Amino acid sequence: MSNLEIIRSREIKERMSGNEAVSYAIRQVEPDVMPAFPITPSTEIPQMVSAYIANGQMDTDFIPVESEHSAMSAAIGSEAAGARTMTATSSAGLALMWEELLLAASNRLPIVLTLVNRTLSGPININCDHSDGMGARDTGWIQIYAEDNQEVYDNYIQAYPIAEDPCVRLPVMICQDGFITSHAVQNICLLEDESVKKFAGTYEPEEFMLNPGKPVSVGPYSISNYEMEAKKNQETAMENARGVILKVAEKFEQMSGRKYGFFEEYRTEDADYIMLIMGSAAGTAKEAVDELREEGWKAGVLKIRVFRPFPEKEIADALRNCRAVAIMDRCESYNGNSGPLGSEVTAGLYRNRVFIEAVNYIYGLGGRDFTTDHVKEVFAELRAAAEEGVPVQQHKYVNLRG
Amino acid sequence: MKNTVEIRWHGRGGQGAKTAALLLADVCFKTGAYVQGFPEYGPERMGAPITAFNRISRTPIRVHSNIYDPDYVVVVDETLLHAVHVTDGLKENGAIIVNTPKTPDEIRPLLRGYRGRVVTVDARSISEQALGKNFPNTPMLAAAVAVSRVMDRDSFVANMRESFQHKFAKKPEVIDGNMRALEDAFAAVDE
Numbered sequence: 001m002s003n004l005e006i007i008r009s010r011e012i013k014e015r016m017s018g019n020e021a022v023s024y025a026i027r028q029v030e031p032d033v034m035p036a037f038p039i040t041p042s043t044e045i046p047q048m049v050s051a052y053i054a055n056g057q058m059d060t061d062f063i064p065v066e067s068e069h070s071a072m073s074a075a076i077g078s079e080a081a082g083a084r085t086m087t088a089t090s091s092a093g094l095a096l097m098w099e100e101l102l103l104a105a106s107n108r109l110p111i112v113l114t115l116v117n118r119t120l121s122g123p124i125n126i127n128c129d130h131s132d133g134m135g136a137r138d139t140g141w142i143q144i145y146a147e148d149n150q151e152v153y154d155n156y157i158q159a160y161p162i163a164e165d166p167c168v169r170l171p172v173m174i175c176q177d178g179f180i181t182s183h184a185v186q187n188i189c190l191l192e193d194e195s196v197k198k199f200a201g202t203y204e205p206e207e208f209m210l211n212p213g214k215p216v217s218v219g220p221y222s223i224s225n226y227e228m229e230a231k232k233n234q235e236t237a238m239e240n241a242r243g244v245i246l247k248v249a250e251k252f253e254q255m256s257g258r259k260y261g262f263f264e265e266y267r268t269e270d271a272d273y274i275m276l277i278m279g280s281a282a283g284t285a286k287e288a289v290d291e292l293r294e295e296g297w298k299a300g301v302l303k304i305r306v307f308r309p310f311p312e313k314e315i316a317d318a319l320r321n322c323r324a325v326a327i328m329d330r331c332e333s334y335n336g337n338s339g340p341l342g343s344e345v346t347a348g349l350y351r352n353r354v355f356i357e358a359v360n361y362i363y364g365l366g367g368r369d370f371t372t373d374h375v376k377e378v379f380a381e382l383r384a385a386a387e388e389g390v391p392v393q394q395h396k397y398v399n400l401r402g
Numbered sequence: 403m404k405n406t407v408e409i410r411w412h413g414r415g416g417q418g419a420k421t422a423a424l425l426l427a428d429v430c431f432k433t434g435a436y437v438q439g440f441p442e443y444g445p446e447r448m449g450a451p452i453t454a455f456n457r458i459s460r461t462p463i464r465v466h467s468n469i470y471d472p473d474y475v476v477v478v479d480e481t482l483l484h485a486v487h488v489t490d491g492l493k494e495n496g497a498i499i500v501n502t503p504k505t506p507d508e509i510r511p512l513l514r515g516y517r518g519r520v521v522t523v524d525a526r527s528i529s530e531q532a533l534g535k536n537f538p539n540t541p542m543l544a545a546a547v548a549v550s551r552v553m554d555r556d557s558f559v560a561n562m563r564e565s566f567q568h569k570f571a572k573k574p575e576v577i578d579g580n581m582r583a584l585e586d587a588f589a590a591v592d593e
Contacts, residue, residue: 015427015428015431015437041443126443127443147464148464148466177466179440179441179443180440180466181466183440183441183443184438184439184440184466185424185427185428185437185438185439185440186427186436186437186438186463187431187436187437187462187463280466281466283464283465283466284464284465284466284467286464287464287465367443369467369468370467371465371467371468371470372465372467
């Protein structure tokens, strides 16, 4: 990546859904192999990629497998053999990959998975929340979330340069909200094929199985005197990913003009009240913040883009000067206290000596709608807590039927 | 056109309400607007009530929720008036467009007190005459554009011909029929 020649791309104005956008990016990057098994709402991705292949528009080997367990197993085999590999899934599909997710990360295989976030059963439901991605949060994958079709397109293009960096070599999950962005047609600015191909470069693994001159063994047994060092190396790679993610984002900005970081701060510089949120609902929150600002509120949004590695220190610094933060989880973690972001953000605030009011909310489970009115209700509670000392309920569910 | 126009579609699975919403987003995009077109997904089955949404705007669209206070409501299947509260939140200075051979005065009593504009269009007859089949979504799309004025007739017609040529590349024989259905519906509701 460091020696990469960046070509400033011409902007191509289009309109497409999130699934179309990510499929378009896959065609442009053209990985070597894609094993996949269809599951709503990500089914369109393997479907559209298969159509590109059938039409002769890309040269990826598509492997139709019989389950997601097999999809990730095939991805591991293919990546270990030295081929740039990807897959796509959602919900129960990701859950069925669970054992292999850990193998992909611990064997340091830079696979890319596009996850279209959908809730996990039960009750069975096809709509969006983040319980699938959050369930895999400790599997050793880098996770990057998107607000809309534009961001998931841009994030996918940045995925391989992050994953394959020699000091990272970890798999990357590129996440978007099921149906809300995956099936919504919106405006998008695409990049030219040539620019994207140059940006993604070609995969040149240092060690791979189909290399007769330098044979390697992948996935061997490790006794206790090496296991812990292997895990520490993996953890160091995740720490290294921080710098690489920012470096790749900088290069991406040179190509596209679009700026990315660990998170986006929207009108937070002087904000008393900040909503910390991830995914499509961040757009709704920004709209509500603009309306609140017109009424004289000092409100802002901190939108998490990179969830793994978790940018704890940077988040704490960004929140240091506000009076209260609402930490919004689109996932329950059943620990009896909070959702995953609630736990991690409040721990991060404490470790970095930022002692502000921090309230955790659960919203949007199983596709429950989240509107600008809901955003305003949350801000009103934050303000009442900070200014009038009104006790605020932690771990409250937004838009729950009474 | 005001800054953002919000449209809510009510149909039954298989009638093409979702396709109509996506086509409307498509055709408005071509005139330089910011657009959003998306369906609300439930159990997908033929005949079940479905909802789809459009936002058409002069500025980038960031809201990702459903639409609760639409400017316009389009009802692709008249029987939904008995099953779904289609006028919920509908702005009084907006309009509801219903696929029915009846007159607005005959439909109004079914609209739970809605006092705004009521437009009826016999999309079934228009489609059957133009296409020989009942595909109500094409005439309802034209009616939605004619009533909401999100774009003018000429650029709508020109852009839709292009879209149909793309969409029906493998069955060009249906393009003229679809265009006739569009133009007939537009003429039927245009004031």
